[in-house]
Amino acid sequence: MRTPACPSLPPADDVVGRFRSGHQLSERPATLEDWRITTGDPEVADKVYDLFGGHEPQDWQTKGEDSIEVFTAVPEVEVLIEDASKLRQRMVLWSRAGKLVIDSDGSEELVDETPAPFRGPEPLIDLTFRLAAAPEVGRFCLRSRSWNWATDLARHGTAKQLAAIPTPVRACLALEKVSFIAKNGPRAGEWVSYSKPSLALASQP
Structure with missing residues (x-):
């Protein structure tokens, strides 16, 4: 079974699994320090477990077809990016009713007639890649809404x-830990910690 492509990516970019930086803990979102990979293919799950270690593949509840998850033991993975189109950066805005209001990649923009007040677009980043250690396994994708990564x-x-x-370009896809004491907002004075994606392209000769 193949895992459907990350939403918004061209059909040709069908993927076998998704890299994720978080999960649900006690029904609340929580970030991770090592990559979590989900897939609908048991052979893919076994392969990434063999490559990256961590916890053995297990089922998890999801509405998608990528119903197997592997909590790896690695914060960094060497990947191959086939061309520039495999990194797509957009600014999107959804209405409270779940309707797409703005979808802009810098060249095209779709704006609904009734945009939500007091809200602005947020980044949406899609990266499609192969594993450098096993490119034959197929394409994987990562979707992120991280302002820090967009910056x-x-x-x-x-x-x-x-x-x-x-x-193709060899790159290092990593999870970087970010920690700080919040100065403003509801968590002012508290220690905040989370992980953000990072992409470092290999030096070219």
């Missing part, structure tokens, strides 16, 4: 680098 990609000009260098 990092813009700061380093990652999309432009991908478009300018020979492909």
Whole structure:
């Protein structure tokens, strides 16, 4: 069984699994320090477990077809990005009713007639890749709404680098731990800790 492509990606980018930076703990979202990979294919689950260790594949409750999860023991994975189109960055806004209001990648924008007040678009990043250690397994994807990662990609000009260098590109996909004391908001004065994705392209000759 193949896992459906990450929503919004072209059909040609069908994937066998998804990388995830979090999970549900006591019905509440929680971030992880090591990658969690979900898939609908038992052979893929066994392969990533063999490659990255961690906990043995197990079933988890989901509405999607990627009903097997592997909590790996690695915060970093070497990946292969086939071309610049495999990194897609957009700004999206959903209404409270779940309707897409804005969908913009910098060149196209769809705006509903009744945008939600006092809310702005948020980043939506889709990355499709193969495992450098086992490219024959198939494509995986990562979807993130991280402002920090969006900022990092813009700061380093990652999309432009991908478009300018020979492909496929070897890269390191990692989870970076972020910790700080909140200065504002409902958690002011509290220690906040979470993980964010990071993508470092390999140096070109």
